[in-house]
Amino acid sequence: MLIPAFLGCQRPFYAVGNTPAFNLTRCVPQGVDADILLLGCGDVRHILYTSYANVGFPSRKLDITACDIEPNIIARNTLLLALILDADKGVSLTQIWNVFYHFYLDEKDMQLLGTQAKKLLALSESLKLWHGSIYGKTLRFCDEDTLLDVRSIWEKHAESVQLRNTTEFNNQFKANMQKSLDYKDAAWGKEGVVFTSARSAAPLGTQMFKDLAEATQRQWATGLSSSPPRDTKLFPNPMLSVALSDLSPLAYPADPLLSFHLATADANLTKASPLRLPDTAVRIPGEPENLGSRLFEAALVQFREWTNAFRTAAPKTTIRFVVADCFSLCHTLQANLDTGDTCAHWYRQEIGFKALRLAESEYGKTGKSPKQFDVIDTSNVSDYYGAVNVLASAGPLLKDGPSSTLYTELMARGKASEKAKFESLLCGHTRTTSILLGLAPIEYWTNATAVSVVDECLITLSAGRESIEEGLKIQSRLAWKQARYLSGPSSIPSKLHVKADELETTVRRVYEDMLQNEIPDRDGFHRTSHVNAHRATFVAFLKAIGKTTVPVGPEPSVAQLFLERLTNDDTLLLRKFHWQELLLKMSQLGLYTTPKLTLHTKPDNPLAAFWKWTEIPPVVAVTLVVPAAQWKAEHQRALHMTGGLTLQGLVRTPSPSLYSDVQITFGTIEMQGSPDQDDFAVLVREDQDRWGGSSPMIATFNVSTVVLGQGESRATVSLVTYSSIVRSSAMGHDLESTGLLLEGAGLFSTNLLSEDAVFISKNPPGQNGDQVVGSAPPISAGASTVGDTKAKSQESEAVFTANIDTACGDIVTITGHQSIQSAEGKKLLAAKVSIELWQSSPFTININFGENSLNIPVTFPVPVQKDGSKTRVARTSSYIEVIAPIAEPMKSAQLKDYIIPCVLSKPSNIPSALNAPHLSLDTLPILALDDKTRTRFLTTFVSFMYSARERTLRETANQKGISASTRVNFKESIFTMFMLSSGLQGGQTGLFAISHPDRGGVHMLFFVSAIRLDGANASVVLDAAVLPLTNDLVRSNEIYEFLLVVQGLEIATINVNDAELLLWKKAVPALAERCRTWNHKPGCEYKKLDATIPLSLDDGVQLLCSCGMGKLPPDFVSLPEWSNAAAHATRIAISPIFATPFVEDLVGVEMANMISGTSGKGKGQGGQAQGEQQQKQERVVPVMVPDGCRACGKIEGDGGKPLKKCLRCKKVKYCSPGCQKKDWTKHRLECMEEDDAKTFFEKR
Known part of the structure; x- marks a missing residue:
């Protein structure tokens, strides 16, 4: 396994999700079939919502593989979905809700659950029988063992229904709920306030937070999400009671309402x-609030719509369930993809000796189960086992294409800021490691996201929970894409060249960071809790890097260099004790084999039985039986430690060797054959009670055979805890002594020759071969970019080399090596024409020969910058090299308009929006705009588009209201659209014109139909249409009457400069693609040879394809002559575009202190008082007073003087000249409405 084995670790049962549902296909173009892999899938809220989020989109097939290590999760999910599929057969929606979500059920609900469990049991006696049943087309199982696990739980459900009136059943549930409360109190405090619950009500989370907290408390007090029925006897819900135990308390908050979009x-x-x-x-309005009951009503309304959508989509939806460790599944799928084998010799779960063996019917030669995926969502697995492990294991399973995305999520809070968390995410320098893996966190490079964390920021700060200096700590979601597609259709080779000597410095840094528990802190102490990786994890990462890079130069392999340099490096405390394990893992994965692992001769007078085998392998499995008395004593101690204790194997011969890759179970040994025969195998009759039973613990780990041949008569085998070894080593104790471990250091130790406790076999128990790691074939280079200049000039594709600074291990530059093969190019080189560079995109630097005699674009795998680059020109050898520094998201001018990129997917040429989540606008709630007191939240919310840095830039805008930052100007335009569409600042209009006074006037018109809530992305969105005013359209006079009408209406003209106009042209295609409800036609302009997206950046030229023109809902806007204009308009979705929290600070110190009520140095009395005052007002963030100062909300000026009106529009008021100046960047757009001298449309 790639994760450690733990002792005494409680595993809370996450019955329901505590974050709102999102659309699993948010990155996949509409109408395209999608294969999806969910690792740590949890409940089915995302699956249900995805069905709803696709309503109105072109039809597609969804094939979802849902993996979770907890069988109760899979059993619950399958039963729920079966009930939903049966809902048209007399099963009520309320009953389905109760059975899945409530802690207690009434008699009628219990009968439904019992009947359903028995029904499913009758249909699931075999995998074949289930797949042929009424549910089998939609709900499937990946392997026989998962079906067996699920059946076992359904049997317990049915049995519990029968026992519902017994005292034992009720008392056991009561005891388990008390343990759950104790666990909650220890982790969350007595109050149990879940600050992250604001996400579920975003963008109204701040004003609803108090009611959300009360709803969670009510759920735990009553066990119900709705009002409890009167005089009705309730029973513990078997869907919950079966899953709870001493070591599996109910995870807090377990509030089903938080799975929905409660705004x-x-x-x-x-x-x-x-x-x-x-x-x-x-x-x-005016009546007492009853928000508590409305929260449940809102969730139930959504549950109804989601389940109806799922039932409708079921004929084209397949969900494949598997109970397995996510890393075991990933590497088994890689092996299946590579060789077709259904078993890669991985254990299914952290505890147990069953191998993961996929069903032949599903994954064999005739199986149709997907092995590569458009979407891989890993939940917050990275919190537990590290993002490096996740990306290295799951990344190779992504399909080859720009829309393919792997999502990671970090919910653990820790002490680091968001930027610091990002930097350490991939064990060192996240940017460097991701480049080496061939993956790119798209929001890092764009520094832009449509997913909001505003509510979480405000709640966190207002509660005084965070130190301002440390930065905000919020839920972090990252979308990882194949790096070579960020610039468009890829002609970039999938493998990056790198010098082995340089790469070694990077991987060593990853190694040290991954195993940082062994590095003492400043006070000389070692962290011993929550160890999430070991040597095998690192070696698997090293193999993954080998698949995506090509070594350069005559040096030895990276693995050999690493081992050579590590020999005398004692940075890690246990380096020498894990040396044999590291060599073993390197050899097993084919990275490096040293002769030291080869057994040349058997030891003299061998004693162990395995020496009699005719063929002795270099690696054997050592299985150790630990008596219950030994492991139980340490287990009780470990229960009181955060994260439990990490187990390791120890072989002393007499030199000690530690092994971290340990697998455990509970039960009794059954030998197959004789220990001195080659076919000897160790079988285990497992005790299903595991920690709760009284059976011995059985641990197994691989050991090099040569180690066992050293002094075997005195050799011992032990199972120890990581903390005890670290403690002993740190104290200077000699682990190499021949005596036993320090007292209390190990669970159990015995002689290697013990026939009752130590068993040596060729394979670990339950396995019949060597574990296969990272075997997916590497992705080959993609198709050449359609119509690129390079193809025309007959030049070969460039080769890219990463240049690493060996002092820190970071990639600092990328070298693009361009061979010149065309006769024209060689002739120009020989003629010694000048070579100049110019940059056309963040990724492309063009090599220009002479005066445009020949242009060769070199497209890099990551954003780079020409400034600071170097050029090598080899005129005789005919090549040119461009050594370009990597761009910086906040600093490089090349990324100023790389905000909402959209690229064409090959070979279909369907556009793919890289970071704009797809939305079915017609399914989203529509805000009523008649009561401004209930939409004021938009002002605060949308203003959070500006990062702390951008707020400063915004205040320094020139007199025309235009900032030096293109991003700030773009966000200013979006802010204006929201404010004027809602009528919150100035007049109210849904008509907007993007105008460049010096380049022909108006270039495009926007028509806002509605402002909608976007709960999945915690945001709001403008449901709008765009009408680009092309020269052809204006000259055709088709919309002449309409343009005349528009001039007489209230319309906001947004003046832009060159850079912002260019940005709008680049952004509009993504805004259209993310919400399209139509398919691209065979004759789509995007599908033509040489097509780009946008089609053109030239003024007055078509930028969008014509497929979506006129595809608008009826009565989209109410305007005279609209039908003529609508035929040329395309629907778009405009969301606030937020800065990315792991790139820059969203909130500056001054604003953070204002919200939190602190004095500027972190938490204090003021913050607490402010938080209490806000809670009393049932609002966390104060809103501006009506008719107050437009900038600060004051109702009077200094000294009690009345507010003064703007002299230009006579509408808005200010308390001081300072506030008026500060607000001018926004208000200047509204003032323009009064400027009668302005000419709106100009002849082209």
Whole structure:
């Protein structure tokens, strides 16, 4: 296994998710079939919501592989989905909700659960029988063992229903719930306030937070999410009770409401809005609030719509369940992809000796189960086992294409800021490691995301939970894409060249960071809790790097260099004790084999039985039986430690060798054959009670045979804890002594020759071969970019080399080596024409010969910058090298408009929006805009688009209101659209014109139909249409009457400069693609030879394809002559674009202190008082007072003087000249409405 074995580690049972559902296909173009892999899948909220989020989109097939290590999760999910599929057969929605979400059930619900469990048991006696059943087309199992696990739990469900009236059943549940409460109190405190619950009500989370907290407390007090029925006897829900135990308490908050998008409970929605609550539950102005009950109503409305959508989509949806360790599944799928084998000799779970063996019917020659995926979502597995492990294991399973995405999530809070967390995410320098893996965190390079963390920031700060100096700590979601597609259709080779000597410095840094527990801190102490990796994890990463890089130069391999330099490096405390394990893992994975691992001769007078084998392998499995008395004593101690204790194997011969890759189970040994025969195998009759039973613990780990041949008569085998070894070594004790371990250091130790406790076999128990790691074939280079200049000039593709600074291990530059093969190019080189560089995109640097005699674009795998680059010109050898520094997201001018990129996918040429989540606009709630007091949150919310740095830039904008930053100007335009569409600042209009006064006037018109809530992305979105005013359209006079009408309407003209106009042209295609409800036609302009997206950046030229023109809902906007214009307009979705928290600070110190109520140096009394005051007001963030100062909200000026109106528009008021100046960047756009002298449309 690639994760450590633990002792005494409680595993909370996550019955339901504690984060709101999101669309699993948010990165996949509409109408394209999608294969999805969920690692640590949890409940099915994302699956249900995905069905709803695809309503209205072109039809597609979804094939979802859902993996979780907890069988109760899979059993619950399957039963729920089966109930949903049966809902048209008399099963009520409320009952389905109760059975899945409630802690307690009434008699009727219990009967439903019992009947359903028995029904599923009858259909699941075999995998073949299940797959042929009424559910088998939609709900499938990847392997026989998963089906057996699930059946076992369904049997317990049915049995528990029968026992519902017994005292024992009820008392056991009561005891387990008390243990769950104790666990909650220890982890969350008595109050159990879940600050992250604000996400579920975003973008109204701040004003709903108090009610959310009360709803969670009510769920735990009553066990129900709705009001408890009167005089109704309730029983513990077997769907929950079966899963709970001493070591598996219910994970807090376990509040089903948090899985939904709860802003609809408090938002003012239009009568025709989707997901609007029933009129009986709608908030009535002036009446006492009943938000608590509305939260449940909102969730139930969504649950109804989601389940209906799932049932409708079921014929084209397949969900494949598997109970397995996620890393075991990933590497088994890699092996299946490579060789077709259904078993790669990985254990299924952290505890147990069953091998993961995929069903032949599903993954054999005739199987149709996917092995590569468009989407891989890894939940927050990275929190537990590290993002390096996740990317190295799951990354190779991504399909080859720009829309393919792997998602990671970090929810653990720790002490680091978001930027610091990002830097340490991949064990060292995240940017460097991701480049080597061939993956790119797209939001890092764009420094832009449509996913908001505003509510979480505000709640966190207002509660005084964070030190401002440390930075905010929020849920971090990262989308990883294949790096070579960030610039468009890829002609970039999939492998990056790198010198082995340089690469070794990087991997050593990863090695030290991955095993940093062995490095003492400043006080000389070692962290011994939550060890999430070991040597095998690192070697698997090293193999993954070998698949994506090509070594350069005559040096030895990276693995050999690493081992040579590590020999005398004692940075890690246990380096020498793990040396044999490291050599063993390097050899097993084919990275490096040393002669020291080869057994040349047997020892003199061998004693162990395995020396009699005719063929002795270089590696054998040592299996150790630990008596229950020994492991139970240490287990009880470990239960009181965070994260438990990490187990390691120790062989002393007499020199000690430690082994971290340990697998454990509980039960009794059964030998197959004789220990001195080649076919000897160790079998285990496993005790299913595991920690709760009284059986011995059985541990197994691989050991080099040569180690066992050294002094075997005195050799001992032990199972020890990592903390005890570190403690002993750090104290200077001699682990190499021939005596036993220090007292209390190990669980159990015995002589190697013990026939009752030590068993040596060729393979570990339950396995019949060597574990296969990272065997997926590397992705080959993609198809050449359609119509690129390089193809025309007959030049070969460039080769790229990463240049690493050996002082720190970071990639600092990339060398693009361009061979010149065309006769024209060689002739120009020989003529010694000048060579100049110019940059056309963040990725492409063009080599220009002479005065444009020949241009060769060199497209790098990551953003680079021409400034600071160097050029090598080999005129005789006919090549040119460009050594370019890697771009910096906040500093490099090349990334200023790389914000919402959209590229064409090959070979279909369907556009792919790289970081704009796809939305089915017609499924999203519509805000009513008539009551401004209920939409004021938009001002605060949308203003958080500006990072702390951008706020400063915004204040220094020139007199025309235009900043030196293109991003700030772009965000300013979006802010204006939201403010004027909502009527919150200035007048109210949904008509906007993007105008460049010096380049023909108006270039495009925007028509806002509605402002919608986007709960999945914790945001809001403008449902709009764009009408690009091309020369052809204007000259055709087709919309002449419409343009005349528009000039007389209230329309906001947004003046832009060259850079912002270019950015809008680049952004609009992504804004259209993310919400399209139509398919691209065979004759789509994007599918033509040499097509680009946008089609053109020239003024007055078509930039969008024509496929979406006129595809608007009826009555989209109410304007005279609209039908003529609508035929040329394309629907788009405009969201606030936020800075990325792991690139720059979202909130500056001054604002953070204002929100938190601190004095500027972190938490204090003021922050607490402010937080209490805000809670009393049931609002965390204060809103501006109506008719107050437009900038600060004051109702009077200094000294009690009345506010002064803007002299230009006479509408808005200010308390001081300073506030008016500060607000001018926003207000200047509204003031323009009064400027009668402005000419709106100009002749082209």
